[in-house]
Amino acid sequence: MSVQRISTKPIEGQKPGTSGLRKKTPVFMQPHYLENFVQAIWNGTGGAEGKTYVLGGDGRYFGDRAAQVILRMAAASGAKKVIVGQNAILSTPAASHLIRKRQTDGGIIMSASHNPGGPKEDFGVKFNTPNGGPAPEGVTEKIFQATKDISEYLILESQDVDLSTLGSRTLGGMEVEVVDPVADYAELMREIFDFDKIRALFQSGFRIRFDAMHAVTGPYAKAILEGELGAPAGSVVNAVPSPDFGGGHPDPNPIWAKDLMDTMFGADAPDFGAASDGDGDRNMIVGRNAYVTPSDSLAVLAANATLVPAYAGGLKGVARSMPTSKALDRVADSLGLACYETPTGWKFFGNLLDAGRATLCGEESAGTGSDHVREKDGLWAVLFWLNVLAERRESVADIMAAHWAKYGRNYYSRHDYEAVDSAAANGLVDALRARLADLPGQTVAGLRIEAADEFAYDDPVDGSHSAAQGLRVMTEGGGRIVLRLSGTGTEGATLRVYLERVETDPARLQDDPQAALASIIAAADQIAGIRERTGREAPDVIT
Ligand code: VG1
Ligand code: CO
Structure with missing residues (x-):
């Protein structure tokens, strides 16, 4: 040779x-x-x-x-x-x-x-x-x-x-x-979670639907959920990886995992639904009639971490990417934990995990993980939820209601405009960047703008600096608009608009997120001229 x-x-x-x-x-x-x-x-x-x-x-x-x-x-x-x-x-x-x-x-x-x-x-x-x-x-x-x-x-x-x-x-x-590919990973999961407790949960009649979306988690989920933990055969669906993911889009969100959403919101829904993405690092969590946003899921896992054997001694700290909602911050505050804010992308969590400053990390894009590996981990997040459910024996909806009652609710949504003309997308970002300094003090769509900036990150471990990581506009009452261009697309530009608003009124914790965010959405469009500059009437994907 x-x-x-x-x-x-x-x-x-x-x-x-x-x-x-x-x-x-x-x-x-x-x-x-x-x-x-x-x-x-x-x-x-x-x-x-x-x-x-x-x-x-x-x-x-x-x-x-x-x-x-x-x-x-x-x-x-x-x-x-x-x-x-x-x-x-x-x-x-x-x-x-x-x-x-x-x-x-x-x-x-x-x-x-x-x-x-x-x-x-x-x-x-x-x-x-x-x-x-x-x-x-x-x-x-x-x-x-x-x-x-x-x-x-x-x-x-x-x-x-x-x-x-x-x-x-x-x-x-x-x-x-x-x-x-599965053996070492399964062994690691056994070390982290209480498999006996989860087994007992399934024995009690608890039903799960895990949608592997014809992607890589199929064999992992089959072996662990059905094989080891005793979930009924057929709990894992679309479990055989296919080179084109069955012609689908292996992105676990309410749009691309619509089948799962329909099942979970339909008659005779199982107790718990979950999905993962092409390479198995993302997760979507949905209870019976209860979709859990990734940002909320991260906050719930942080709040319940001590129920899991590997985290029973408490967390060293937590971290989230900047566009991820601040639901995590509210939990960290109450637990007295450090909460780091990093740029988008898992690579920015590595130093914090290596240095023992954070145990749990997450992103709004359905990524959650911990210091057990250095990537986000879809099936791990599902097992984490199952471990919590096995301990608490409450429905997902009840867990969410109790969480919001205690910490308040960060209504959150991401609007994506895909395959936008690159020049138009860059023009939009450049124009907004140029106006950031003028925004504070203005009132847009009835909301007073308190601050506006471009996010940059100084890594507290190695001192490296990452500039231009997203434009942020903060409004009165804990509202926030973030705009950035995707770094994973392969066609034109994808504009991501992240929208958030905090609600603490006990009577307003079960509203429809798009309605709860209506004024923030209107303000984002006015501030950035989204419809005008992209020529789009509506986002392609709303998560
Ligand atoms: C997206 C997500 C980001 C995630 C990245 C990789 O990046 O927003 O949170 O870390 O995908 O995830 P961007 O630049 O397109 O917004 V994965 O599951 O594709 O490895
Ligand atoms: Co992935």
Whole structure:
């Protein structure tokens, strides 16, 4: 087997976004595209020589081919070993756990997460560092620089490695160890949660519907929920991962998981519903007739954390991304915990988790996690809820009502305008940025604006500075509007408008969120000229 040196040229636009490099699959399949980026990962992180990596993905179209290329390239560059999930499958949290457990030099995750998959849809590649987390900005910047300096890549000339049978084999001078994608992860979950209590909950007749959305969590949820915890067979639906996610959009929210919503709000609804995304790091929680927003879910988990064995001693601190609602802050205040506010993207939680400053983290985009791994973790969040429910034996709706009665309710919604013309989206953000200083003191849609700024983050652990992380407008009475452009889209620009308002009046805790936020929504449109500048009458997705 010989190592080939292939000469290549830099390819435009290989800059990792919020979570790795994501492009349309045909873009990734162009000659040299994947290879350039993988070589840039080695070049930007001190080379692959002697290193051990984890490799896996969410099973989307092209993942099996990409895995073979990455293995041949790792072998050609002198890597010692790659630990691969069987059939190149690993959920993102399971990959994070393996990187940590086996103390590797990092890992490569092949996923575009909640973006659709297929020959015409999306693909992605993300590098995680030895702590198991997504590469921080300093590292992605080096990788990006390396994509601009590249002139050749190394690849082994060889046949495909068998990734369907467990065990070790060699590729050139490198060991390839194929592992069961579920086993180590399931063991970790057993250490965190009270499986006996959850088993007893199911034995009492409690019913769950877990929608794996034809994505990677299917085998994990089947093995853990049905296999170990005794949920009735058929509780996990859409459980077989498919390369195009059954033609759907593996994004667990009320829009894309509409089937689950219909079931949970229909006659004979089960007690608890949940869904996860393409790569298994997101979660959606819904009770019978009770949708739980991700921001509220994070706050509820923080408030109930001591009911879970792994967190029984209390939390070290909590963290949320800036656009996530401040429901978490209210819990942190009452528990006397530090509460950190970070930019969007899990990579910003890594330092806080590593330094022991935060135990629990979350994002409004259905990401929740803890210091058990360095990624958000969908199934972990579902098990957390089940553990809490097994202890409290109340309905989800009752738990939410009690939570709001105690802490107040942060009405919250995100409005997404997708595939907007990039120039128009940038124009909107630039124009608003230029007016931020003039906004305080003005009254818009009947709301007095108290403050406005552009969020920047100084990492308290390593001192790194991240600028331009979203525009914020704060109104009287705890209202907030946040605007930012997505860093995970692959088509035009996606404008995200995050809307929030606090309510503490006991008589107003069960209102419809869109109605409760009506004046905030009107103010956002007026302040940013959303309809006028995007030419859209309404958002594409409301969560
Ligand atoms: C989105 C979410 C963000 C999340 C990121 C990756 O980023 O808003 O909270 O961390 O996706 O999630 P953006 O830049 O499009 O807003 V996942 O599940 O795609 O790894
Ligand atoms: Co994801």
